[in-house]
Amino acid sequence: MPRRRPGQIRAGAPARHRTTGARPVIDGLSSQALSEIIRLERTRNYLQPGDVSAAVGLWKDYVHQPERDLWHDYEWGNVHWYCCGNPLEARALLDTVMQAVSP
Secondary structure (H helix, E strand, O other): OOOOOOHHHHHOOOOOOOHHHHHOOOOOHHHHHHHHHHHHHHHHOOOOHHHHHHHHHHHHHOHHHHOOOOHHHHHHOOOOOHHHHHHHHHHHHHHHHHHHHOO
């Protein structure tokens, strides 16, 4: 029986590398802080990979709007939050994550 070449075997095997989309990208955080966030996203049942970075981005975009009226949005909400995410819920998630990370 002829032997198959290693390249042919590897071509049929599924790829086992990590995708770069699963790694959180948050400007200003150290590598230790990012690894702590990755650990939390893997071990907590209320977090999915990428939730923290999405919450940071949503909150950052919300607070940098010049026309924002926080009290109005808190009281009545915003119709676009149903499709694009609620920044106040993102802030609550960030508060929970800040309590969960090690000092």
